[in-house]
Amino acid sequence: MVNKGIANLVNSLIVCMIVFMTASSSISYNLIDDSLFTNSRYGMIYDALDTIAVDESLSVVAIGSSQMYKAVNGECLGNNSAIPEAKFYNLGISASRSYTDMLMIPRLINSNVDVVMIEVGVNLLFEMKEPIKGYKGDEYLEMRFTIDTMLQTDSDVGEWVEVILPFHDNWVNTNEIQRTEARQLYSIDGMEIIVNDLLEIEENEAVHDRQIPEIGTNEWIDYLQKPSWPSSRFERMDAEARQTYSEEEMSKSLNYHPRANGTANHAALDYEVSSLVNAGIKVILVGLPHHPEVISMLPNGHWDGYNATMRELVDQYDVEMVDLTFSPNWEDHHFSDRNHLDADGREEFCYRMTPILDNILGD
Amino acid sequence: MDFTSIEYYQWFLPTTFLLVLIATRHSKSSRIWILLLMSYVFFWFASGWHFLLLAISTVNDWIAGKQISKSSNLKVRKGWLIGSLTINLGLLATFKYLDFLIETWNVAALKFPGSPEFTTIGLLLPVGISFYTFQTMSYTIDIYREKSEPYDTFSKFACYAAFFPQLVAGPIVRADHFREQIESPMKISPDLFRLGLTLIIFGIFKKLVIGDNVALHVNHIFSDGIPLDNIILVWWGALCFGIQIYCDFSAYTDIAIGSSYLFGIRLPENFKTPYAACSPQDFWRRWHISLSTWLRDYLYIPLGGSRGNKRTLLFALMGTMLIGGLWHGASWNFVLWGLLHGLLLIGHRYFKMTKWNIYFKDKHRSSHTIMAWGVTQYFIFMTWLVFRLEDTGMMWRSLKTFIGFDADWDFSSAWEQLPEIKNLTIVIVAMFIIGHTISGKIGGFKHWLGKQDAVVWGFINGILLSALFLFRPAETIDFIYFRF
Numbered sequence: 045m046v047n048k049g050i051a052n053l054v055n056s057l058i059v060c061m062i063v064f065m066t067a068s069s070s071i072s073y074n075l076i077d078d079s080l081f082t083n084s085r086y087g088m089i090y091d092a093l094d095t096i097a098v099d100e101s102l103s104v105v106a107i108g109s110s111q112m113y114k115a116v117n118g119e120c121l122g123n124n125s126a127i128p129e130a131k132f133y134n135l136g137i138s139a140s141r142s143y144t145d146m147l148m149i150p151r152l153i154n155s156n157v158d159v160v161m162i163e164v165g166v167n168l169l170f171e172m173k174e175p176i177k178g179y180k181g182d183e184y185l186e187m188r189f190t191i192d193t194m195l196q197t198d199s200d201v202g203e204w205v206e207v208i209l210p211f212h213d214n215w216v217n218t219n220e221i222q223r224t225e226a227r228q229l230y231s232i233d234g235m236e237i238i239v240n241d242l243l244e245i246e247e248n249e250a251v252h253d254r255q256i257p258e259i260g261t262n263e264w265i266d267y268l269q270k271p272s273w274p275s276s277r278f279e280r281m282d283a284e285a286r287q288t289y290s291e292e293e294m295s296k297s298l299n300y301h302p303r304a305n306g307t308a309n310h311a312a313l314d315y316e317v318s319s320l321v322n323a324g325i326k327v328i329l330v331g332l333p334h335h336p337e338v339i340s341m342l343p344n345g346h347w348d349g350y351n352a353t354m355r356e357l358v359d360q361y362d363v364e365m366v367d368l369t370f371s372p373n374w375e376d377h378h379f380s381d382r383n384h385l386d387a388d389g390r391e392e393f394c395y396r397m398t399p400i401l402d403n404i405l406g407d
Numbered sequence: 408m409d410f411t412s413i414e415y416y417q418w419f420l421p422t423t424f425l426l427v428l429i430a431t432r433h434s435k436s437s438r439i440w441i442l443l444l445m446s447y448v449f450f451w452f453a454s455g456w457h458f459l460l461l462a463i464s465t466v467n468d469w470i471a472g473k474q475i476s477k478s479s480n481l482k483v484r485k486g487w488l489i490g491s492l493t494i495n496l497g498l499l500a501t502f503k504y505l506d507f508l509i510e511t512w513n514v515a516a517l518k519f520p521g522s523p524e525f526t527t528i529g530l531l532l533p534v535g536i537s538f539y540t541f542q543t544m545s546y547t548i549d550i551y552r553e554k555s556e557p558y559d560t561f562s563k564f565a566c567y568a569a570f571f572p573q574l575v576a577g578p579i580v581r582a583d584h585f586r587e588q589i590e591s592p593m594k595i596s597p598d599l600f601r602l603g604l605t606l607i608i609f610g611i612f613k614k615l616v617i618g619d620n621v622a623l624h625v626n627h628i629f630s631d632g633i634p635l636d637n638i639i640l641v642w643w644g645a646l647c648f649g650i651q652i653y654c655d656f657s658a659y660t661d662i663a664i665g666s667s668y669l670f671g672i673r674l675p676e677n678f679k680t681p682y683a684a685c686s687p688q689d690f691w692r693r694w695h696i697s698l699s700t701w702l703r704d705y706l707y708i709p710l711g712g713s714r715g716n717k718r719t720l721l722f723a724l725m726g727t728m729l730i731g732g733l734w735h736g737a738s739w740n741f742v743l744w745g746l747l748h749g750l751l752l753i754g755h756r757y758f759k760m761t762k763w764n765i766y767f768k769d770k771h772r773s774s775h776t777i778m779a780w781g782v783t784q785y786f787i788f789m790t791w792l793v794f795r796l797e798d799t800g801m802m803w804r805s806l807k808t809f810i811g812f813d814a815d816w817d818f819s820s821a822w823e824q825l826p827e828i829k830n831l832t833i834v835i836v837a838m839f840i841i842g843h844t845i846s847g848k849i850g851g852f853k854h855w856l857g858k859q860d861a862v863v864w865g866f867i868n869g870i871l872l873s874a875l876f877l878f879r880p881a882e883t884i885d886f887i888y889f890r891f
Contacts, residue, residue, distance in 0.1 A: 049597030052861055056601055059865020060872065067873035231877040232620070232828055239830040 072227055084255040085113075085137055085271070086188065089148050090195050091259050092135055092268050097155040102130040102405055105152065107145045108163025111332040112136030114384045116161075118269030120394035126402050133268045141168040142312035143207070144188045149316055150202040153323040159404055160320055161328045162313070164357075166350045166369065167383070169302035169309050174211045182212075189215035194226040202319070207311045276386035278379060290337060294382050297338040302349035310353060321361045326404050329354055331369035333389070335382045339370070366400055368393070408452035409575070410662040411614060411883050419449065420666060423571075427670050428595060439566050439589060442670065449571035450534075457533035460498055465568040467494045468543040472550045472557040472564070488551045492544060499540045502530050507737030535575035537734055541701055543568050546582040548705060555583050563589060570672075572663040576656070576886060578677040578697035588672045595671045602857040605868065606665025609853045610658040612871045614886070615879040618654035620828075620835050621647040622884050627826045629796055635805045638814040639821040645788045645809060647832075648795045650839050653681065655887045656695070661853060680847035682787075685779040686759070687751040690787055702731050720756070725749040735794075740802070744793045751786055831878075 096103055106116040113136030121132040137144075142162070152160065172182070189208075193200075193216050201218050208216055217223045257263035278286060303310065320327050331354065350369065358365045368374075378389035385393060408414050423445040430438040450458045471491035475484045500508075506527040516522035546567070549555035558564035567585045627633070628644035635641055660677040667674045677696050684690035691699045707727040711719035725746070732745020758764055768775045789809050796802035808814040822829070846852040856867055 053597040053601050055861035056864045056868075057604075059862055060868045061865075063866050063869025064872040064876075067870055068876045071873060071877060228877055229881050232831060232880065235878065236828045236831040239834055243830060 069224065072224055072231060087191050087195065088256055089135060089137075089192065090151060090200075092133070093148065093151045093155045095259070095265065095268065096133055096157060099131060100156075102127060102159075103155075103157045104130060104132045104159040104161065104401060104405070105155075105157050106132070106134050106136055106161040106163075106330075107140070107148070107152075108136045108161075108330070108332075109140050109165060109168060110136065110138040111165060111384055112161070112163040112330070113138065113271065114273055114380065114386075115332055115390060115393045117390045117394055119266070120270075120391060121398055121401065122269065124394060124398040125405075127405050130401075130405055131269065132401070134271055135268070136163070139184055140188070141165070141309060142316050143172075143309050144185065144192070146204040146207060146312040146315050147189070147192045147196070147200070149204060149319050150200050151196075153319065153325065154199070157325060159326045159328060159401065161330050162316055164313065164329045164331055164350070164354055166297075166300045166302045166331075166334075166347045169307065169349055169353055170300075171303060171307040172209060172212075172309070174209075185212060186215045190217075190226055193217040194223050196223070204312070204315055207308060207315055209308050273387075273390075274380075276380040277384075278376075278381065278386070289381075294335065294337045295341060297334055297382055298341065298343075298346065300347070302347055302353065304349040304352035305356065313353070313357065317357055317361050317363060321363065326407075327361070327363040328400070328404065329357060329363060329365045331365075331367040332383075333368045333371065333374045333378070333385070333393075335379045336374055336376065338382050339374075364400070364404060366397065368396065371396075408449060409886060410659060410666075411611065411886075414452070419445075419452075420669070424669055431595065435589075436560070436562065439560075439562050442571075443562055443566040443569060446566065446569040446571040446574060450569065450574060453575055454534035457531075457536075460502070460533050460536065461539055461569055461574075464495055464498060464540060464543050465565050467491055468547050468568070469558075469561055469564050471547050475547065475550045476557045484551055488547060491547045495540050495544050499536055502533050502536055504733075504737045505530065511739075538577045538579055539568055539574060541698075541734075542579050545579070545701060545705060549582060558582070558586060570667075572666040573674055576659045576663070577695075578660055578663065578675055579701050580674055580697070584675060585672075595669070599668045599671060601864070602854075603665040603668030605857040605864070606661045606668065606853055608868050608871050608875075609856070610661030610665060612658075612875050613654040613661065614658035615883065616874050617835055617839055618651050618658060619880050619882075619884050620832055620878065621654070621839075622651045623826055623828065623880060624832050625651055625795070628824070629801065629805075633824055635801060636808055636814055637821045637824070638808050638811055638816055639818055640824055641792070641805045641808040641814070642788075643821065643825075644805070645791050647836065649682070649788045649791045650836060652791065652794070652887055653678070654839070655884075659886050679851070680843055682784060682843055683780070683847040684783055684787070685776055686783055687748065687755045687786070690783060691748075691752075698731070698734070702727050706730060721753060724752050724756075728752065738797065740793055740797055744790055747786075747790045747793060751790075 096105065104121070106112050106118075113134060116132065116134040116136065118132035118134050122130065125132075135148075145162075175182070189212060196217070198220070205216070205218055217226045257267050278289075281289060317327050317329075331350065347369070354365055354367065357363060374389075374392070378385055378392050380386035380389070408419065423441070426441045426445070427438055430441045447458055447461075450461060468491055471487045474487045478484050478487070506529065509525045509527050513524050516524050546555070546564075550557055558567065563586070564582075566589065567580070567582060570580075570585070573580055625644055625648045628640055628647070629635075633640070657678040664674045664676070675697060679693040679696065681690055681694040684693050707723050710723035710726050712723050713720050715723075728745040728749035729742060730745070732741040732743070732748070735741040735744070764775075789806065792805045792809060793802060796805060825832075842852065849855045856864060859867070
């Protein structure tokens with residue numbers, strides 16, 4: 045009798061575990077459509093790299109912050125390049141930096157890219173401090189780490205894990221269980237969408253409304269090279285607003301105090317460059333321009349940390365460096381605001397970069 | 408640590424189970440000592456140093472019970488009883504009601520200039536104090552009434568007072584029932600173990616998937632800035648809160664009973680599909696049964712019950728419900744909640760005797776049942792507003808709206824006020840209503856499930872666990888009855 049009871053208990057538990065494992069994983073993956081996370085620029089990286097991987101032409105990928113995003117026009121670079129089979133992709137993301145971009149390095153290496161342009165900016169070389177107890181911390185990093193690592197597979201986990209600061213560890217999913225758990229947080233939203241679809245309620249429009257083109261379409265390929273950019277901020281300002289901006293906003297760039305070394309951002313940058321170089325991918329470090337008014341008010345040596353970082357990486361890894369931060373002839377009409385280029389600026393960037401890129405690709 | 412914390416399932420319950428399993432092979436007393444020790448470990452993690460209050464209460468009732476039993480002198484017996492009750496109620500009054508009394512005094516003092524004002528002490532409410540105090544009090548009272556014998560060993564009594572599954576939020580177990588369980592040859596049977604697991608899984612599902620999801624709507628609707636003059640919104644809020652509190656509290660009981668089953672101990676049921684009740688009296692036979700029977704035996708009957716005249720009956724009913732309300736928390740809300748339930752019980756007593764009701768019941772039994780159910784539940788859910796809303800202004804506004812006074816019926820405005828996740832919650836509420844109805848018909852879903860073969864049992868529990876994994880909200884809400 046007892047043996048029969050034990051057998052029944054064991055069988056019940058086995059069936060329960062099989063159903064649980066099957067149902068939870070299959071429902072989870074059907075319930076949580078990746079489009080929940082990949083319908084905006086913040087979640088497009090892995091789809092973009094998978095697209096680039098199947099492109100057999102020479103490929104140049106630009107990664108970095110909104111400065112890179114607003115500087116690179118892949119279509120212009122392609123049109124001006126002397127190498128017709130080269131394609132130029134812009135994967136710059138607002139507020140991104142090496143510390144967030146490093147997560148894509150293993151996938152980038154596997155994507156058969158030929159050249160990677162990495163942004164090294166005066167605003168990206170700061171030290172991150174542990175948030176004071178009771179404060180939430182960096183919500184942007186939480187969002188980026190959570191989404192990126194949730195969309196990864198085991199092959200995307202690399203040595204970048206060691207660069208992650210201990211107080212950011214909770215946001216990083218490095219195995220399938222953690223990734224499933226992270227996705228679980230969105231299953232209620234996913235279920236709400238399914239219920240809305242079943243009931244034919246129109247509230248899903250906002251969720252389904254993609255900020256970027258459908259993956260695999262021609263628009264998608266074009267978008268990776270030439271994303272949509274907002275109009276120039278300066279052009280939207282009248283003379284008075286522009287004057288106020290010059291007086292109040294330009295000097296904010298002086299708040300950047302780039303460190304020469306020792307921060308997690310430096311460690312991430314070092315990881316990016318070394319991994320790519322070791323994988324035989326050519327790397328160009330790019331410092332992007334700032335408005336001439338900013339440069340004119342810059343105290344001597346204020347951004348030396350940036351110069352030192354660039355020099356150190358060039359010396360150590362023998363990579364190319366294009367310093368547009370301190371290069372002359374950038375004019376007001378090139379800028380959308382104090383540190384982002386507008387359409388004119390992109391064109392100027394394109395003309396300046398094409399020969400350098402052609403040179404490297406030609407090698 | 409509580410029944411939704413990972414630690415409980417990760418180490419506490421398995422460790423306790425293994426220790427009890429090993430001890431069962433040796434002797435009954437070692438098993439009791441292990442349960443006692445682990446109960447205090449649990450209480451330490453749940454409530455810290457407050458375990459001392461439990462220890463004081465235990466020693467107090469152990470000594471009082473022994474002394475009452477030993478003496479045949481009524482005066483001595485009464486003296487020990489009063490002493491024991493004074494200590495028990497004194498601890499309860501100090502830790503639960505003292506600040507409430509001071510605040511009430513201070514508010515009253517405003518009306519009488521020159522009256523002294525006192526500063527509140529700010530004592531933390533010890534977890535489970537209302538539950539274990541009532542439990543140990545019933546032990547001493549039963550011995551005094553010669554309805555029960557004292558426990559033969561201190562360890563058994565201490566285990567009864569502190570048994571961790573029911574310690575924090577019930578059910579309130581009677582001493583004889585628990586004695587029967589631990590004195591019978593305790594067997595950890597596979598069937599009982601499986602039933603225990605069923606109750607635990609079902610309980611966590613109810614709490615996290617149903618209770619916590621509808622709680623998001625409740626917390627949103629009854630937060631500052633949401634206009635409570637929309638009748639649809641207030642009805643929805645009351646419905647959601649009724650479901651939340653049931654799924655929250657009955658889930659705790661399910662997990663408590665399920666955990667006990669793992670050790671071969673059966674605890675009494677605390678809920679029997681309360682929202683199927685067709686009268687207020689019926690509701691109290693189905694809701695928090697261990698408290699309502701406690702109040703009946705130790706308050707309602709001693710106050711005269713239904714044996715005396717009408718005035719005695721009214722006094723007993725109202726007195727019981729007022730104290731029952733106050734038992735829930737040190738706030739006038741709970742007194743008012745008790746008062747409303749007292750009025751409902753009294754109103755029902757009179758209404759059911761009316762000729763019209765008797766005629767209608769005889770001639771149209773089904774319609775009478777449906778109408779009785781509808782009216783009962785309407786008032787029950789209305790009283791939940793008093794239970795939920797501490798802010799007096801919001802409470803009166805929502806009560807007025809609930810009965811349609813000065814309220815608007817704008818559906819689209821109510822819809823806009825709901826949180827982002829709307830339709831899923833509506834589906835959950837609909838499924839709860841269907842499930843509650845079916846559960847009532849089959850004598851409890853969890854018991855039905857516990858009897859199924861391995862495939863059905865495994866399949867349904869696997870689905871419940873998957874739903875639990877996928878549909879629990881990001882933040883777990885504390886058990887409501889932990890506050891009591």
